[in-house]
Amino acid sequence: MDSKNGIKITTRDRLLRAWENSIELVKDFEMYSEEIKEDEKAAKLFAELAEAEGLHASKLLELLHKYD
Numbered sequence: 001m002d003s004k005n006g007i008k009i010t011t012r013d014r015l016l017r018a019w020e021n022s023i024e025l026v027k028d029f030e031m032y033s034e035e036i037k038e039d040e041k042a043a044k045l046f047a048e049l050a051e052a053e054g055l056h057a058s059k060l061l062e063l064l065h066k067y068d
Helices: 011-035 040-065
Strands: none
Touching (some): 011 040
8 A cells, every 4th residue: 555645556456567568668678679780789689689589478467368
């Protein structure tokens, strides 16, 4: 419970927030991997990070569905 305003933040709320953040990172990493032309190593790293973060997002979503 947030003592300042009396709002209770639930596990579902935290899962939803984490999933949204994770999806945003996937989009960002994919965009970076496509935009970087001068450094193949960096572009590849961002592509790999996008894939890994996609797995995180998938796991978060799977657990989030159990709260609905």
